[in-house]
Amino acid sequence: MRFRVLGPLRVRCDAGWRPVPARQQRVVLAVLLADAGATVSTERLVEAVWADRPPRRAVNTVQAYVMRLRKLLDDRGRRIIATRDPGYELALGRDDLDAAVFERLVGSGRQAMDAGCADAGAARLAQALALWRGPAFCDVPAVASLTGRMTHLEQMRLAAEEDHLAALLALGQHAAAVDRLYRLVEDDPLRERRWALLMRALTGCHRRGEALEVFQRVRRVLQTELGIEPGPQLCELQRTILATHRPRPATMSRAPLRLHPECELPSVLLPDAEAAGRSGAPGRC
Secondary structure (H helix, E strand, O other): OOEEOOOOOEEEEOOEEEEOOOHHHHHHHHHHHHOOOOEEEHHHHHHHHHOOOOOOOHHHHHHHHHHHHHHHOOOOOOOOEEEEOOEEEEOOOOOOEHHHHHHHHHHHHHHHHHOOOHHHHHHHHHHHHHOOOOOOOOOOOOOHHHHHHHHHHHHHHHHHHHHHHHHHHHOOOHHHHHHHHHHHHHHOOOOHHHHHHHHHHHHHOOOHHHHHHHHHHHHHHHHHHOOOOOOHHHHHHHHHHHHHOOOOOOOOOOOOOOOOOOOOOOOOOOOOHHHHHHHOOOOOO
């Protein structure tokens, strides 16, 4: 790879990976990378660097930034950053940008999952997620023209995390997924799929009671934050777990009672299984 954007912006030189020191040059390179393979106008680069307050010689300054970037990239022949009227085009090879490699691995992993190859899918999704070193473009100043690309990459990362955990569940690795899923639902409690995966993982670990408690928890979150009930996937999963869940009888830790001989020996008191199951169940979704 020649460029990394899944985290701080980095370029690969003879000495290895290094940052782009100047703030304005990072902005110019980031915008060119976000639209790699397409011409980015000089006017758009000016707007990205200075917003609505460009200096008098802004176009000349952008040209100087591009020249310095070419020097950093040892792009003497202008094959990487080419001049294209009315601006510049950044040319990338298939594996030159970590974001492009990430998207390709995610797509390949999902295809493997759809084909029933959970092991291959899990491996490719793990490779994709390993490319992330922090939020995308995290050391680039906030630029409106980068917002869409950053949002797209972040949504892909969130979905890829869930896909990878779904692959682990398909492989029967429920215990390995539980702790990660608990962290994920804490990070973003409004993503219902994460809760559903957590309920599946707990059920696979024979922790059905805990899975039902998780349903109650997500139900409260959705009602409080959005004023809605859980969606069909969560409700169906809850019904399935309820159909197979049998609460454990309560145990008596105290010593047995000594009854008067004339008293009739009482039957052993067990909690009402149906009522116990019903007391933990939520209202209708």
